[in-house]
Amino acid sequence: MSPRGVAIPDLRERLFAAAERVVARDGAASLTSRAITTEADCAKGVLHTHFAGLDEFVAELVLDRFARSARRAEALHSEVGQATVADNLQEVTLCLMDSLPPAVVGLAMTRPAAAQHTREGFRSGSPAFDAIQRAFTAYLRAEQRVGRLPAGADAATIALALVGTTHHLLMTRSPEQGEDTRATTGRLxxxxxxG
Structure with a gap:
């Protein structure tokens, strides 16, 4: 355990990763401040030192994972002309799906204070599905310019359909379903x- 009063590098990510492990191993109902700090090997009160409570923590976890996925989607511009268009889009879509486990999404939606904090984060500019949709649209248009996507394809509608389906899968899949997300997104x- 880190000594008291000593700064912990990357504390937020350490706590977020610990929470994801707790939820994956023990289920959403087992997510408590103490379970998170124990898993992160931190002092018991450290979560409440940095977050107003568990609801804010859960919302910040969701906002962080959306921001990470949006950054990954924006990096698609460097992959224009590489692999296949479908493979590039699928990689980012699966990254988003993996970064938001169903149980964590469920926690953020079923805890009213966490849901409110998440909505406030999105309203204040935190990246969400709209940022990912814009990045997909820009990527698809770039692929059109190099001839890898037909000129008549509606890039904005393709991006909307992909993001809408991803949203649906995030909100409706359950951890025990074991649905093959790769196969589903591949068919889409x-x-x-x-591709």
């Missing part, structure tokens, strides 16, 4: 971009 992308 085959319809949307022919």
């Amino acid at each position: 992308l085959a319809v949307l971009v022919g």
Whole structure:
């Protein structure tokens, strides 16, 4: 355990990763401040030193994972002309799905204070599905310019369909379903971009 009063590098990420492990291993109902700090090997009160409470912590976890996914989507511009359009989009979509486990999403939606904090974060500019949709649209238009996507394809609608489906899968899948997300997104992308 880190000594009291000593700064912990990357504390937020350490706590977020610990929370994800607790939820994956023991289920959403077992997520408590103490379970998180024990898993992160931190002092018991450290979570409440940095967050107003568990609801704010859960909301900040969701906002952080959306921001990470949005950054990954924005990096698609460096992959124009590489691999296939479908493979590039699928990688980012799966990254988003993996970064927001169903149990964590469920916690953020079923805890009213966490849901409110998440909505406030989105309203104040934290990246969400709209940022990912814009990044997908920009990427698809760039692929059109190099001839890897038909000129007549509606990039904005393809991006909307992909983001909308991803949102649906995030909100409706359950941890025990074991649904093959890769296969589902692969079929969708085959319809949307022919890949």
